[in-house]
Amino acid sequence: MTSPILKLQQVTRRFGGLVAVDHVDMEIFAGEVIGLVGPNGSGKTTALNLISGALSPTSGTIQFLDQTISGLASHRIARMGVARTFQLVRVLGSLSCAENVEVGLAFHPNGVHGKAARKQAIALLTKVGLQSQADAPASKLTYIDQKRLELARALALHPRLLLLDEWLAGLNPTELQEGIELIRSMRADGITIVMVEHVMDAVNALCTRCIVLSSGQKIADGPTREVLSNPAVIAAYLGEDESDAEEEVAHA
Numbered sequence: 001m002t003s004p005i006l007k008l009q010q011v012t013r014r015f016g017g018l019v020a021v022d023h024v025d026m027e028i029f030a031g032e033v034i035g036l037v038g039p040n041g042s043g044k045t046t047a048l049n050l051i052s053g054a055l056s057p058t059s060g061t062i063q064f065l066d067q068t069i070s071g072l073a074s075h076r077i078a079r080m081g082v083a084r085t086f087q088l089v090r091v092l093g094s095l096s097c098a099e100n101v102e103v104g105l106a107f108h109p110n111g112v113h114g115k116a117a118r119k120q121a122i123a124l125l126t127k128v129g130l131q132s133q134a135d136a137p138a139s140k141l142t143y144i145d146q147k148r149l150e151l152a153r154a155l156a157l158h159p160r161l162l163l164l165d166e167w168l169a170g171l172n173p174t175e176l177q178e179g180i181e182l183i184r185s186m187r188a189d190g191i192t193i194v195m196v197e198h199v200m201d202a203v204n205a206l207c208t209r210c211i212v213l214s215s216g217q218k219i220a221d222g223p224t225r226e227v228l229s230n231p232a233v234i235a236a237y238l239g240e241d242e243s244d245a246e247e248e249v250a251h252a
């Protein structure tokens, strides 16, 4: 069996007395699109922060491509091939869209600059459907377009692993279909994806496997349909606000 590209072993993160991620094991294999799901506050974003290096684990180890990355600075982990988007979109508002992507390209270990950077930036903006906005200031973009731009900047790192934090949230039905197709095309490009997502239609459409967190603990890990019909998973969702839970589980 091939070895995982990402491996978490007994990873724990505490915030004072709160255990946000509690002794979590996880293995992600090349080419997978993994849904990291669970009720609000179950530790999903914290897990992404631990993998990307925005936070260090309190204990446990994280390996990427057989190298230990837990405790490394986030920029070093990014240069090793782990890119991410954020739940609250972060773009450089005073720069144009192309310049935002060029910043990402310059950051790559084989940094690209000047005309070559502009050309690659336009190609990445085209990939995410933003080519017509290349010279528009990022601050003028709509919410969905800021999300597209953040994705183009993440892709500028040529990641092996892409972490998406609720990238599909807040999209209308047409945008959601476009977003699902875009994620499919990134997978076809050979990028492994871990997506934190509450939009269950998208999880069903994209993820072959789901990992479920509840109160920081991993409570399920397996094929999407199986996991989402698991009584322990349904019970965990029902523990949150009932209308949200019913909606999410009904979709599943």
Ligand SMILES: Nc1ncnc2c1ncn2[C@@H]1O[C@H](COP(=O)(O)OP(=O)(O)OP(=O)(O)O)[C@@H](O)[C@H]1O
Binding pocket: 015, 018, 020, 038, 039, 040, 041, 042, 043, 044, 045, 046, 047
């Ligand atoms: N920097 C922090 N300091 C203190 N507590 C934190 C911090 N970050 C997260 N937490 C807490 O850790 C727990 C897990 O939060 P996290 O954001 O990882 O959950 P989540 O599953 O991503 O939730 P959601 O689906 O609502 O985004 C929550 O109780 C949250 O309040």
